[in-house]
Amino acid sequence: MLEIATVFDFTRDAVIFAVGVTAVLASLGVILCSSPIYSALYLIGHMICLALLFLLYNAEFLAVVQIIVYAGAVMILFLFIIALLGGKKEVQENSFHRSIAITFVFILLGELCLSATVGPTKQVQGEIPADLFGTAKAIGLELFSKHLVAFELASGLLLVAAVGVICLAKFSFAPLRRRVR
Amino acid sequence: MLSLIIFIPLIAALGLLMVSRENTAMVKMVGVGASGASLALSLWLLFSFDTANAEMQFVQMFHWVPALHINYLLGVDGISLWMVVLTAFLGLIAVLFSFTQKEGLRNFVALMLALEAGTLGVFLALDTILFYVFWELMLVPTYFLIGVWGEGRRVYATMKFVIYTLAGSLLMLVAILSLTMVHYGATHDVTFDLRVLTQTHIDPATQMWMFFFFFVAFAIKVPVFPLHSWLPHTYVACPIPALILLTGAMSKTGAYGFLRFCLPLFPEAVESFATVIGLLAATGMVYGAWIAIAQKDLKALVAYSSISHLGFIVIGIFAHNGTGIEGSVLQMVNHGIIASALFLIVAFIELRMGTRNLDELQGLSKAMPVLYGSFMLITLAALGLPGLNGFVGEFMILMGVWTSSMFSGLSGLLVLMGGLSIVFASIYMLYMFQGSMQESPDNLPDGLTDIDRCEFKLILPACLLIILIGLYPKPFIDRITPSVDSLLHLEKTVNLHSGEESHH
Amino acid sequence: MGEQFVLLISAAIFCVGTAGFVIRKNPLIMFMSVELMLNSVNFLLVTYSSFLNSLDGQIFALMIMAVAAAEVVVGLAIILTIFRTRHDMDVDHIDVLKG
């Protein structure tokens, strides 16, 4: 809501700041842990942080979805796979590739930050009643009117994904061989 | 009417795909029916054509892509008239002859019909985009005809042919689009109608590169001298029925393109490039003939002789005067008839003797008197014997070159090169004819038979036309003359001023 | 907190995800990094939807979640299949598409 962004509210800001920083730290945890199981746990933490942030930014429905879908379903799937494949630690070596990658990621970060300071974006006047904003009802109204096609397409996508997974997982494949020229 | 000429073969080609493979009787019927109907319609066109009218006749137009003003626009004038009749004529002969094909007859005939339709479309289209579509449509059946039914290094030949042609035609597409842009810049009117575009004034610098793009596309198809290297491979690999259409009709599309696009659209560029092109064409004439002398393979010999003869056509076009261009158009018809008849004869010989190598052929005339007679007639026409059709065209072309003002003083040299190639033509054609037909007949295989009635019927129309055009070319030339005249006296009227203002 | 903070957080998470994808060799962790990137974008969409008072952002985020879910499922299945055939978890060893 417009007022929220303009009215000074120290407690809320402090909470947002804390949760945001935690999310970043958790994400760092994801990529720095050598064992996938820890990464997965950090990711769950990150998801929860994000869900909290969603709540703080008036997106109750999405927050719930985030918890249920991501932290729930997706992460459980990750954990299953890790359990299945074994959480082997990987050996990290300081390679040329690694340093280049990190350099470029930092440049990217710098650029993103720079672009964030470009200036105020133009504000658009919304048309949803304030009290309804972010609730499941509002989202539902929006989703089933304006974005119906996208919604149906998403459902189709999920269906295809389900079928694809069954196909991938059910049949066994011969070991891949290097292509012979 | 014009649409029917194109689409009867095309639809028949598609329809053939629904006929069972084994049902050869049906395949033959559809093939002959479609190409025959096309020929009948084109003959009807020939007789109802208004000789005195230089405009496009029988124009048909539908909106095709209205948003871009691309129209389905067909029309025929004195130049394309003969090309259409020639293509339809050769189409029927080629389809009839393709029945000798042993394998995959149905697909073969279907592809032949599609090739015929594409070629006819090129000759009839007046919309540049439509022209381009048909231009590419010719390529697809050719690709399969050579690639699947060819002989020798057919894959190599096909690749070379297709890549060569595509490279040229893509350049042409660029030029086609920018041509419309130029017209749009002058009039704020999007059109792909060739009749309108020819009126557009294009400033000389732009003309140069546009002309060059068009020229390369057409020069590859003809082919003009340094761009010819696909031709020997393709012709040698190509199955003879397809070759009849390829050499008889398709190679004429390039020359036709010169007439339809290069001359009227870019007069200044033509003027500045004519000398170079004339030299290239003349070089090609001598070069092809010279190499033909060294050939042992009959098919390769005729292929190289085609390079030589097509050089004549190009040089006549760029002589840019009435005699030269009319001679070229007539020579296109002549070469279509002669070259395809020669290939037919090569095929007859190969069918019987199992070889095309001159060293292994000798004294066939003893066993094949009818073939001997027709072969002799066609040989004589090919080497330009006066009184037969080849001479009329070559005489007019060289006369046009001699009197042309386009070649900046080199006319004499070009005519001399033409004369040299005629001398060479007599040498290699006689090598071919005498080497295979005459001398001792001792080593002939038993049971060698003359061409049968059906084969004779295939070759007879060509022989008759050779004599007819040689004896009385007037009716042929009369239909060409008005269109050529209007082509030569075209005026660039559209927005000359806005064209000039854009310089400021 | 204002837009600046949101953008910074989002950028940071995105870059962390990127870095993770590039430097890690375990396909599972690479996948998690992709999730991080997606989440950072989701976060941005949601916050801006709130700033701009328009639900479109949230709808978009919802779609992304759906796609991400599908993607994860398929991706994990692929990883599983690869592991079953090659018994190897190092992506650098999987270079069948090499030119």
Add this chain to the structure above:
Amino acid sequence: MFASSWLILFFPLLGFIGLSWYGNRLSKKLAGLIGCGTVGASFFMTLVTLSNLLFLPAEERVGQVQTLYQWMSAGSFKLNLAILVDPLSVFMFLIVTGVGFVIHVYSVGYMHDDPEYSRFFSYLNLFIFSMLLLVAAADFFFLIVGWALVGLASYLLIGFWREKTSAVLAARKAFVMNVIGDVGMVIAAFAIFESFGTLNFVDVFAAAPGMFRPNDDTVLLITLLLLVGAFAKSAQLPLHTWLPDAMEGPTPVSALIHAATMVTAGVYLVARCHVLYELAPYTMYFIAGVGILTAVFAGSMALVQYDIKRVIAYSTMSQLGYMFLAVGIGVYSLGMFHLMTHAFFKALLFLAAGSVIHSLDGEQDIRKMGGLQRVMPLTHATFLIGALALAGFPLTSGYFSKEAIILSSYHAEMGNFVFWAIAVLTAGMTAFYIFRVYFYTFVGGLRSPGAHPHESPMIMVVPLAVLAVLALLGGLLGPWVDSFLSPVFGRVVEHHHDGALETIALVAGIGGIATAGLLYMVSKDRMDLIKEAMAPIYDLLFHKYYVDEIYDFLIVSPTKAIGAFLEQKAEREGIDFVVDEVGLQVKEVSRGISLWQSGKVRTYALNMIVGMVTILLFVVFM
């Protein structure tokens, strides 16, 4: 009045079409009848036309053009199919159809045993038609058409025995040589069209004097280009090599085409275009020079040959040289007169030789003949008459025509002493070689034990007799020819009388005969001595000055070699190679680029990031 003149051309054409289409189904008798009948009818029509022409007063006998139909009109180039009836063309009609008819009749006997009898007659008829078209044409275009068609007929007839390799090669050689000439003529036609805007004889000749000053570049170019055609057809230096080889054809062919009619077309052409040539005196000198050179050159080669037909063929070349000399020095009607007498006696010689060959089953080597005067009295008599006429023995036809030319070569406006001296020398040679052949063939004992010579049938002897009469008495027509042709040439040749020169020429001729008689009859052993003494010259002459070898070395082999070279180097390893190499290089480069496709996911990702960073750099800082 001359509307029916078309029939002259029409009959042989009809005969050709009929015989070539139905030939196989006709009996030999019928085929021969058609072959001769059409030419006979044509001869009859010529006589009708001639009488029509003679009824006209002399000043109206110029250029009657009969148009058949408009042949084509393209751009500024318009052309009618038309014939020109004037004294010159009618004169040629007479020779072509007259001599042609006699030779046709002779062929009925000569070719009687040939399986492809009707094909022979169809070709002969085609030849007659083409030759008539050549002389009847009213413009340069149809002149060229006829020109090339006689070349075709000559090709067909030389190669008539198509299973004989030498005949096939000779036919090809003749055709290619003639095509070279045709090309020259075609280019000349272009130049004429460019200057005059028309190809019509009448218009061109009317406009030419007002258009050019003497020896203008253009008129020199035109006349020289026309000469290329004339020299090729008339076997003048350096385009002569095909004529001796052309003797591979049946003998009537040699008589008709390579002696009496076709080879004289060059002379006819110069006479026809005399208006142009008179504007180009340089070319005239050139013609006269080439003519006299060819005369002595061919005459010297004929001295040592042993093939009876070849000797006569070289003699033809030599006599054609005389004709060119005549037209070159401006005495056209003398050239045409010699053309006529030559047609008579040379056809006679060939036919008589053919009769000999026929009776000896195809033997052509004079060393294997001899003593035939006893078994073939009629042939012997006619051959003797022909030989005397050729040698210029007084009161035969050759005497009148040749003597007049030799005299004019000194006395005419453009004549000089050199021309005269060479002409006399050649006359001596001529007499020598023809009587050498005569003595070898008819006198002495039989030298071929296996042969059974016999006199030829009447159908061959009667034509010989007719020609013999003409060869004997044709000389009396001289004044008539001159006055008949004067409307065309615009003047009458002035006659000179110079006792000394005439005597010298006469003595040269008789001396030649006497020498031959001395060498070959009286003292045969001296001959070998002379041969040895003159060995290098003898070799040179016997090998025909090595011209064939020189041509082979300079033109034929290089042409073939360059053809093979172009195919291998320019085509395969040049253009083709370059084109293929473009394709291969593209393939190579793309293979190199494909190595970037490392297959490592993380590298791809890194590449994406690098790309993204770069793009963002632009977005942020620009």
